[in-house]
Amino acid sequence: MNVQVKAVYHNSYLNIISALFKKWGLPPLIDHLVPAHPQCQTRASDAVQAILYNMFDGRQALVHLERWAQEIDLEKLIRSGLHPSWLNDDALARHLDRLYEDGIHNVISTCLIHLYRKEDLPLRVFHADATDKTVYGAYESASLAALQITHGCNRHQHWQKQIGFGLVGNEDGIPFYGDVHDGSLPDKTWNS
Template sequence: MSDQILTLHVGPSQLLSKLCDEIELEKTINDLVKWDSVRCHLSPGTRIKALVLNILCSGKPLYKVHEFYQTLDSEMLFDTSISPDQLNDDALGRALDYLHEAEAWKVYSTLALKAFKVDQDFLPLHPAPGNGPDMIFEFDDFVIVVEVTLTQSSRQEAAEGEPVRRHVAEIVDHYEQHGKRVYGLFLANKIDTNTAETFRIGVWYRPDDSRMALRIVPLTLEQFIHLFETGFRINGRLDYKLLEQVLRDCLVESNNDAPEWKRRIQQQIDRTVQRLNSIT
């Protein structure tokens, strides 16, 4: 009788698994949800990771997730051998229940902080690479360039005014040919008024002296966290269209002088948070 060779498919699942491990998805979920480690054969974190990989690689419905894992090498994905039958809809459903009871938005916020490599106060764990923005978020119709700084007082404008405008201008030049709007989002513990004035004017000149108008909004970390956490608490996410509207509303107020613009930005954040809270 000839030996049979079982072929196991890997595809993008192994890469995605490593990304999950990089942000400590399993450990974070296990630490934040209530579960019985003695009675549970698979931890909630492992089950949620299995769901994430399924969603990103195959999109099978809950009751067919086990089929997705029939041709995968589970030991490469989870560092332990898992039978596909262990990933049935009842087991996965219980993991989702644990996540719901722990308030999913809190779990997601913690994972987001790990993914962005910042701590609980939104301070970076490692310095950003030079010659480029800290983060770029591309959506269907627009792009947000995010810059985060620890500098304060007058040093802030001197250290950040030119590089932030330059980074945003470079992204504008890249995306304007695709018809996408570009916004700059500048985050700091405190916004120095001179920094606000630089971004309020929002001008950059290309090497050929052509003038470029930039859309950059300075927010304090407290303002952004307030908006971010309220969005996740109410809707389970911060809607990207809502975020763009907030940026647009703040930019409308930029015809005021810098001190007044900062006050108007705070008012816009307060109104948005109040509007979100009224949904409940």
């Protein structure tokens, strides 16, 4: 008997995450919210899953994600017929741009509401909190609509630049909404 092994993949816990992602119906939901361009070989859900699985598996830079994708069983984890070469940094960047243009907050919130309903999670009590992250270096925004890294009410040093993060969670601490905002936005303003 001659057995030939086509490939051996190290997927480990990514199989569980992928199964949950599919059980919850997130790929078709994401693709409904951010429809694929007819000429695209990949879908927004492919990019989202690849980036998330990559983060869970040690987080490679986007430029190296295509190489990482060759080491996992994409057809099992994401979808049949998906090739690692299709997850190059240009394709991922285009999908990230489209997610942003189609309203990333809407996509995330819709997915979270979908998950809350699917898992019958309580929607009674919520807690909102904001924090900041100190950043270093010179940052120039191409647009006033972009995230503004500013001097703000930094808890450490007022001269340091920062960006803000906000998160809303339910009574069990399960996230419901989150965002990144300008460094000068006070917590009270974000919470209202």
